[in-house]
Amino acid sequence: MNASAQDPGFDRAARLRQLVAALAPLLPPHALLHQAEQTTPYECDGLTAYRQRPLAVALPETEAQVAAVLKACHALGVPVVARGAGTGLSGGAMPHEAGLTLALARFNKIIAIDPEARTARVQCGVRNLAISEAAAPHGLYYAPDPSSQIACTIGGNIAENSGGVHCLKYGLTLHNVLRVRGFTVEGEAVEFGAEALDAAGLDLLALVVGSEGMLAVVTEVTVKLVPKPQLARCLMASFDDVRKAGDAVAALIAAGIIPAGLEMMDKPMTAAVEDFVHAGYDLTAEAILLCESDGTPEEVAEEIARMDAVLRGSGATDVQASADEAQRLRFWSGRKNAFPASGRISPDYMCMDSTIPRKHLATILLDIQQMEKKYGLRCANVFHAGDGNLHPLILFDANDPDQLHRCELFGAEILERSVALGGTVTGEHGVGVEKLNSMCVQFSPEEREQMLKLKAAFDPAGTLNPGKQIPTLHRCAEYGRMHVKRGLLAFPELERF
Amino acid sequence: MNASAQDPGFDRAARLRQLVAALAPLLPPHALLHQAEQTTPYECDGLTAYRQRPLAVALPETEAQVAAVLKACHALGVPVVARGAGTGLSGGAMPHEAGLTLALARFNKIIAIDPEARTARVQCGVRNLAISEAAAPHGLYYAPDPSSQIACTIGGNIAENSGGVHCLKYGLTLHNVLRVRGFTVEGEAVEFGAEALDAAGLDLLALVVGSEGMLAVVTEVTVKLVPKPQLARCLMASFDDVRKAGDAVAALIAAGIIPAGLEMMDKPMTAAVEDFVHAGYDLTAEAILLCESDGTPEEVAEEIARMDAVLRGSGATDVQASADEAQRLRFWSGRKNAFPASGRISPDYMCMDSTIPRKHLATILLDIQQMEKKYGLRCANVFHAGDGNLHPLILFDANDPDQLHRCELFGAEILERSVALGGTVTGEHGVGVEKLNSMCVQFSPEEREQMLKLKAAFDPAGTLNPGKQIPTLHRCAEYGRMHVKRGLLAFPELERF
Structure with missing residues (x-):
């Protein structure tokens, strides 16, 4: 069992000396932090209510360093907590008080974009949005889009099996990752998944996705890219009753429609965000639904018409369709800013x-x-x-x-x-x-x-x-x-x- | 460790007596087979080159019986091999000579179809096609369609993570299963997955799907249903060069098209199946591609036009579009009969x-x-x-x-x-x-x-x-x-x- 701070015999200073002595030969000096002022920035992730300074922080730059650090910690029984951008909302990257935080921010290279196979091979510390930016010249993007996508890393997305507003149509992280490369707790290199349809044997890729860094440390990821739709349009529907809005969602799906996004806000939330973004939301509605269609212009026209009919048939008191891209983004602005808007009320x-x-x-x-x-x-x-x-x-x-x-x-x-x-x-x-x-x-x-x-x-x-x-x-x-x-x-x- | 037939001290007759004594009180008399003429039909699955008679075959009818049989075998250290319809092609259900084959054919009830949630809850022994038949009155079907779908069971599909001609667009079994219920080797009831978007914790559902009956025995499955497309049309393209046909496949995908089916046959296969089904295939082509679009009439018209352009741009010497459902089925008839046709040559x-x-x-x-x-x-x-x-x-x-x-x-x-x-x-x-x-x-x-x-x-x-x-x-x-x-x-x- 690993040395634990709960252990009454735990001597933090001695443990730190031992860890630093083991890791210092393996990393450049700037890549090993253990002073309080250095480690405090790592004390929490996006769930700020839980805080804990780690014993030390390692910032490796190569896979060889990751392997060496893992081997050393394994030999010493020191806990290791991998960390991406620290945007997680459940404390998955909260440090261990007797452990090392393995910060993978420097694994930030896009190794290759293959437009023909529609894949991107990237290091774990690449930001979610950076993948889509790199794929954009080929008319492609990476579909899962957590709200934190400007900052969060693909490694963190894999740890949490992240979703986003598009995952109804395009799937969660699990459905958009083909292969990962990484290291076991003993520092052995492993690869799970395949660039082909399906890997043989037990599906270790699926098990690692969503495992919150508890099974392996992922350093490299191959993701699927999807074609950027030619057009997207959004419907905004008002309801005078929360039940009707909820039932409209079920009716859309039951009608065989899979919207590119289907989001709901209730009246208190609408009031909070309207005050923040001034998007022109219907403040009298008990609930607002945002319902998006994407694809070719023909597909979108046909789907928007069907969506509109279902929403009105479900009792929507008003349905507006975005007339252009600016209006579509305005419809979404409140939804995207719901969390900061709540911070104001x-x-x-x-x-x-x-x-x-x-x-x-x-x-x-x-x-x-x-x-x-x-x-x-x-x-x-x-x-x-x-x-x-x-x-x-x-x-x-x-x-x-x-x-x-x-x-x-x-x-x-x-x-x-x-x-x-x-x-x-x-x-x-x-x-x-x-x-x-x-x-x-x-x-x-x-x-x-x-x-x-x-x-x-x-x-x-x-x-x-x-x-x-x-x-x-x-x-x-x-x-x-x-x-x-x-x-x-x-x-x-x-x-x- | 379990008693093995490789063990020189293994006494088959004594082992059988012991097993029958343990199982007889747990099952109706007709549900326990151990005479050679009774167990021989179970000696192989679709991979007939590998054959082995099991020690005995149990045909439980209730989950309580499955649990009791598993507990008894676990106590005796007797291997257990679960079996669906026996249509597998890799010998995954081949019996163990010192083991029990747990035949789940009697778990054949469709428990419920929920058209609103677009799910079906069925027992493991329900045939793949029977799910679609039960969902048809609601305009829904179960997408993964292995060639054996008329006979194979959903439990077997889960064991092998089966695909089919539609899985490019609709995914493998893994992507169409929401939840399974089953039993551990010790006979404990477990449920993996959820009817919601994603289950919390480690993704045990994904691990069990494709695990070939080595982790648990699944008795009940909840699957996703998808809306039956209003229309499907198929293109048949001829190529004078295998390389051009292969590159056409890559070009279709690179163009952002996800066909509902995209199948290839080479010249020897085309000759074999034409002789069998008389579908009017181009016998001079080095390779034939079948490329299907499904959806609303508008979507299909637009997609067929794009597919046609890409196929011709990739060097197809001829492209025909199915004019009606009869012609579409004729295009597919050769592909669907490729295996029996090969048996004739x-x-x-x-x-x-x-x-x-x-x-x-x-x-x-x-x-x-x-x-x-x-x-x-x-x-x-x-x-x-x-x-x-x-x-x-x-x-x-x-x-x-x-x-x-x-x-x-x-x-x-x-x-x-x-x-x-x-x-x-x-x-x-x-x-x-x-x-x-x-x-x-x-x-x-x-x-x-x-x-x-x-x-x-x-x-x-x-x-x-x-x-x-x-x-x-x-x-x-x-x-x-x-x-x-x-x-x-x-x-x-x-x-x-």
């Missing part, structure tokens, strides 16, 4: 990320309205409606311990209700440290045990990003909430099939 | 299943022509060109040991060349027992070791479908061929990026 907010079957969207929105009363806190809703991926923003003041406590209970209830509706506790932000307890609710002890065994198959000593994603059986016992997955039985009205 | 054939990056299609076709001379055997080619998934059919006479030997060498060389071109040894048929040696070529010892560890994380004693898919390190050492994955260096002209 409340001192703090907690963003949830649960996902439910689309048909239950209206149900959970009405449930959340009830929870607002129960916990005495407001909640603004913006989400990837087409995917059923909710992002409720619970508004609170972290300086008020009672509000913080109520906010946590509110969030946990949203997650439990999502699981009971047949959903999951995280759609695209990952589990990290934030949703460890919720994993106890979603998975049975046998299922969690299976995940722990898989983790051990890659990392028997448990030194790769320890304490993330998979709660220990002990932790779940302490949390004391029941596994509710099969709790569907408690909601017989939902047992539609 | 040769006493035996061996079907390969390797997959390569599309851009190398022409290269490997020319290589295969060279190999025909080298081994003195003919090879007819039919394949999922859009996926780069080859199905070369090596024609031989199994009664001639020298031909059989040359055929095996020919097949191994195709697989090694595919791996060297950046491909894989199997696209959709699985590894089973047939391609165990080729796995040594595709994967490094570290990568195979990682797969073995994952297997052990689910099944420490190794009693779930032992001896399939993942070769032991010892076996690869005996096979004596090198891992060639990074052998790309030996083909610097291929290092396009």
Whole structure:
């Protein structure tokens, strides 16, 4: 077992000396940081509520250095936490107090774009948007587009299996990655996946995508590129009832339409963003749907007409189509700025990320309205409606311990209700440290045990990003909430099939 | 470790008595077979060259029986091999001589079709085509369509991650399955995946799909359904040069077109199938491409026009578009009957299943022509060109040991060349027992070791479908061929990026 700070015999200074002595010969001097003022910038990722300074930070520049650092840490039993741009929202890259943060920002080269095969081979530290920028001269782009795409790295996207507004039509990271190259905790080079249709044997690529840096350290990625659509147009629909908007989403999908984006904002969120971006949103609507079509002009014209008919048939009180690209971007401006806009109306907010079957969207929105009363806190809703991926923003003041406590209970209830509706506790932000307890609710002890065994198959000593994603059986016992997955039985009205 | 027939002390009769004594109280009498005349029908799957009678066959009818049988076999250390319809082409369901075949044919109920969510929940023994038939009244169907879809089961499709002619556009089984329910080797119930966008934690669903029954026994599956397109039309293009046909495939994809099907047949195959189906194929062409578009009439008209332009621009000597549904089905009739047609021109054939990056299609076709001379055997080619998934059919006479030997060498060389071109040894048929040696070529010892560890994380004693898919390190050492994955260096002209 690795030395842990929980261990009463843990001597931080001695451990640091030992680690620096082992790593200094392996890295250039500027690539090893261990003074407090150097390591403090690495103390959290985008989930700023959880902070921890690492013992040291390594910034390797070559794969040989990554392998050597991993081997050295493995020999010493020192935990290793890989880190991309630090934009994650669940604390997946939060440092370990007795561990090394392996910062991969310098792996920022685009190795090759192959327009014929429609692939890009890039290092792990390349920014998501930089791939699309490099592919643009060939009329191609990389489809998954998390809100943080200007900053987040492809390595981080793989760790969290990131999504974005386009993933309803184009898939999650998993569906857009062909191959990864990286290193095991022992520092052995491995490649998972293939540039061909499918790799033989067990699908280790799929397992590594979304594993939050707990199975291997990825250094190089081959992604699929897709053709930039000739045209995109967006419909903005107003609804006087949240239930009608939720049902419109289900009706669109049931009609065989797969929008390039399908997003919903409720009234509190619309008010917050309109004040911020002045996009001309309908402030009287209980919910607004943004529904995008992309493709050739013929395809878009035909699809927009069908979307419009379904939205009006579902009770939309108003439907506007973007007349040009400027208007389309204005329609999206509020959605894209929902998080900063929320920061202006409340001192703090907690963003949830649960996902439910689309048909239950209206149900959970009405449930959340009830929870607002129960916990005495407001909640603004913006989400990837087409995917059923909710992002409720619970508004609170972290300086008020009672509000913080109520906010946590509110969030946990949203997650439990999502699981009971047949959903999951995280759609695209990952589990990290934030949703460890919720994993106890979603998975049975046998299922969690299976995940722990898989983790051990890659990392028997448990030194790769320890304490993330998979709660220990002990932790779940302490949390004391029941596994509710099969709790569907408690909601017989939902047992539609 | 499980008792093995290789063990000199293995007493088959005693082992059988012990197994029957343990299972008889758990199953109705008609659901437990152990006489030779009862178990012989189970001695092989679609790969008839490998045969082995199991110790016994259980045909459970309920999940409780599956769990009880697994628990009993686990306690006795008896290997268990799950079986669907037995249509697999790589011997994945070949019995173990000291083991139980768990035949799941009676799990044949369609539990529910949910047209709104566009999902079907079915038992594992439901036939692939039966799902589409049940969904048809709602205008929906299940997209992956292996050639055996009239007979093969969804459980078997999951074990092999099956594809089909539509998987270029609609994805493999992995991309069309939302959730599975099943049992571990110890008989514990587990569920992997979710009806929502993405499940939290490690992606055990993706790992189980394609794991050839080595990690768990799946009893229930929730799949995605897609809307039946309003219209489908097919182009048939002739080429006077295999290289031009291969390059046309790459050009279509590079043009941003994703055909609903994109299949190629070479001249020997065209001659064989024309003689069989009389579809009016161009017998003078060196290669024929079938290229399908589906969608709304507007989408199809626009896409067919673009496909036609790319095919002609790539040097097609003739391009015909299907004028009606009858003609479209006639175009496809030869492709769909390629395997039986081959059976008429040769006493035996061996079907390969390797997959390569599309851009190398022409290269490997020319290589295969060279190999025909080298081994003195003919090879007819039919394949999922859009996926780069080859199905070369090596024609031989199994009664001639020298031909059989040359055929095996020919097949191994195709697989090694595919791996060297950046491909894989199997696209959709699985590894089973047939391609165990080729796995040594595709994967490094570290990568195979990682797969073995994952297997052990689910099944420490190794009693779930032992001896399939993942070769032991010892076996690869005996096979004596090198891992060639990074052998790309030996083909610097291929290092396009």
